[in-house]
Amino acid sequence: MxxxxxxxxxxxxxxxxxxxxxxxxxxxxxxxxxxxxxxLGLFAFIFSPPDSxxxxxxxxxxxxxxxxxxxxxxxxxxxxxxxxxxxxxAASAAYLWRRSAWWDRLAHACAEIGVVLCAVxxxxxxxxxxxxxGTWWEWGDVRLVTTLVLFLTYAGYLALRSVPAAPxxxxxxxxxxxxxxxxLIPIVNRSVEWWxxxxxxxxxxxxxxxxxxxxxxxxxxxxxxxxxxVLWLVVHRFRVAWLEAEAESAGLQAALAERRAExxxxxxxxxxxxxxxxxxxxxxxxxxxxxx
Amino acid sequence: xxxxxxxxxxxLRIELRSRVLLFQVAPxxxxxxxLLGFALDADRSALRNFSPGLFWVAVLLTALLAAQRSVAIExxxxxxxxxxxxxxxxxxxxxxxxxxLAAQLAVLEALLGVAMVVLYDARVDHFGLAVAxxxxxxxxxxxxxxxxxxxxxxxxxxxTLLPVLLLPVFAPVLIGATxxxxxxxxxxxxxxxxxFGLLGLFALVYAIFGALAYGPLLEAET
Amino acid sequence: MTHAGYIAAGWSISAALLVGYAVMILLRGRRLSxxxxxxxxxWMTAED
Numbered sequence: 001m002x003x004x005x006x007x008x009x010x011x012x013x014x015x016x017x018x019x020x021x022x023x024x025x026x027x028x029x030x031x032x033x034x035x036x037x038x039x040l041g042l043f044a045f046i047f048s049p050p051d052s053x054x055x056x057x058x059x060x061x062x063x064x065x066x067x068x069x070x071x072x073x074x075x076x077x078x079x080x081x082x083x084x085x086x087x088x089x090a091a092s093a094a095y096l097w098r099r100s101a102w103w104d105r106l107a108h109a110c111a112e113i114g115v116v117l118c119a120v121x122x123x124x125x126x127x128x129x130x131x132x133x134g135t136w137w138e139w140g141d142v143r144l145v146t147t148l149v150l151f152l153t154y155a156g157y158l159a160l161r162s163v164p165a166a167p168x169x170x171x172x173x174x175x176x177x178x179x180x181x182x183x184l185i186p187i188v189n190r191s192v193e194w195w196x197x198x199x200x201x202x203x204x205x206x207x208x209x210x211x212x213x214x215x216x217x218x219x220x221x222x223x224x225x226x227x228x229x230v231l232w233l234v235v236h237r238f239r240v241a242w243l244e245a246e247a248e249s250a251g252l253q254a255a256l257a258e259r260r261a262e263x264x265x266x267x268x269x270x271x272x273x274x275x276x277x278x279x280x281x282x283x284x285x286x287x288x289x290x291x292x
Numbered sequence: 293x294x295x296x297x298x299x300x301x302x303x304l305r306i307e308l309r310s311r312v313l314l315f316q317v318a319p320x321x322x323x324x325x326x327l328l329g330f331a332l333d334a335d336r337s338a339l340r341n342f343s344p345g346l347f348w349v350a351v352l353l354t355a356l357l358a359a360q361r362s363v364a365i366e367x368x369x370x371x372x373x374x375x376x377x378x379x380x381x382x383x384x385x386x387x388x389x390x391x392x393l394a395a396q397l398a399v400l401e402a403l404l405g406v407a408m409v410v411l412y413d414a415r416v417d418h419f420g421l422a423v424a425x426x427x428x429x430x431x432x433x434x435x436x437x438x439x440x441x442x443x444x445x446x447x448x449x450x451x452t453l454l455p456v457l458l459l460p461v462f463a464p465v466l467i468g469a470t471x472x473x474x475x476x477x478x479x480x481x482x483x484x485x486x487x488f489g490l491l492g493l494f495a496l497v498y499a500i501f502g503a504l505a506y507g508p509l510l511e512a513e514t
Numbered sequence: 515m516t517h518a519g520y521i522a523a524g525w526s527i528s529a530a531l532l533v534g535y536a537v538m539i540l541l542r543g544r545r546l547s548x549x550x551x552x553x554x555x556x557w558m559t560a561e562d
Binding site: 096155159160163173175177179190 | 439440443444446447448449453456457459460461463464467468471486487490493494497498501505508509511
């Protein structure tokens with residue numbers, strides 16, 4: 001929890017808080033991602049060999065050749081899509097159980113990042129399929145079609161989340177939808193598998209490719225770097241969700257304080273006094289952050 | 293069970309009185325079939341070969357309208373609040389609404405089935421398989437439609453949001469029902485009863501999921 | 515290198531999507547930060 005939100009506020013008063021979602025944790029993560037991307041680029045394009053092996057006839061070579069270099073993006077994106085959307089479903093279930101905004105925001109962050117990664121996976125898969133399978137899209141491939149339905153399902157989830165609504169109601173609806181997607185996917189997978197009982201997809205990329213040690217290492221490196229990136233994105237996205245909720249309630253507090261001020265009654269101690277520091281803080285901060 | 297029938301009866305009575313199903317949804321369904329016929333260039337053998345798929349596409353598009361309608365009558369006049377106050381359990385409300393939707397879909401499917409035989413020259417070889425798989429698919433569609441319908445109901449963008457949410461959910465139904473009908477109509481050499489099993493599984497999963505999820509959703513609405 | 519066009523297209527589309535998304539998140543965070551009092555931005559309080 002503290003990774004996502006930082007330490008609890010009562011430990012020390014903020015020194016001039018910078019107006020962004022970064023912290024030391026995310027800066028370390030971000031530096032790791034940048035270094036990892038450079039390393040991955042070196043291994044993916046320079047150190048790792050193209051996929052090729054002797055063909056059935058003497059003197060010929062078969063394999064994916066250099067197009068295998070797309071796998072170093074495609075496979076990590078695929079793995080982290082499933083992890084992110086799986087986390088979204090799990091966090092949805094946890095929200096329905098515990099009803100805490102923390103789980104709701106985690107589900108939202110994971111779904112959004114999962115959908116972006118899913119788009120990356122589908123696009124790189126199609127670009128890879130064109131030279132290797134000879135087609136951009138192959139309806140007979142189970143994983144491809146299932147993944148497209150998965151993408152559409154969670155795009156719908158984000159569509160629902162984008163509709164303005166009361167926070168609690170929106171969280172409940174989104175949680176049910178997030179769980180529903182997880183319920184749906186095994187059925188889709190089964191049905192597509194039966195639908196066309198042939199599959200082009202490599203049973204596992206790791207098996208059919210004649211994996212060189214360096215190829216395998218580059219794949220694992222890609223998965224690791226993508227994992228760091230996903231973690232970095234989740235932390236930032238979670239904080240944005242937190243800020244959104246805070247901004248919403250700060251706006252509400254300000255509106256309430258205005259209403260109370262409008263009522264000509266002399267100000268009584270109690271709720272008004274409690275509300276005032278918040279609005280005062282918001283005004284101060286707004287002025288302060290506009291400067292730099 | 294009595295509560296379920298009461299809720300279902302209420303929805304069906306509203307439908308009978310308003311005649312939206314008869315005058316709006318049914319013509320829409322038949323018009324869809326006609327347009328699909330135009331799309332395939334009125335090629336008789338192509339139409340017959342693709343009739344299972346065309347039929348189910350028409351059913352699913354029609355189901356979208358019917359699901360919209362099912363939540364619209366609940367949302368107008370805040371009937372959902374009254375249902376909640378009546379102390380009927382959410383699972384029973386869900387079952388009743390899904391049952392009413394399934395009954396309406398069954399009527400529409402019968403109409404579309406006749407239209408399919410007339411317009412596409414389809415022949416039903418295995419009537420039992422066709423009825424069984426259509427029933428399973430209908431229950432699944434009704435359960436998913438009722439659940440996702442109430443999910444999108446209170447939002448201003450219901451008309452555009454509901455199709456986005458529902459169509460991916462309908463993907464396995466379309467695949468399964470098309471294959472089962474392919475066997476029943478003799479256009480595909482597949483084991484239709486296996487597909488009936490898949491449709492039954494979908495219906496069961498979404499009926500249970502919907503019954504469990506309906507409570508939190510209704511609470512969120514009020 | 516074989517299939518250089520496909521490889522370049524695949525990597526650059528992925529990079530564009532991921533970097534674009536990351537930048538969008540950071541900008542949204544900066545814009546929203548101005549609207550929220552500093553004391554409620556908890557990740558700022560202790561470490562910086």
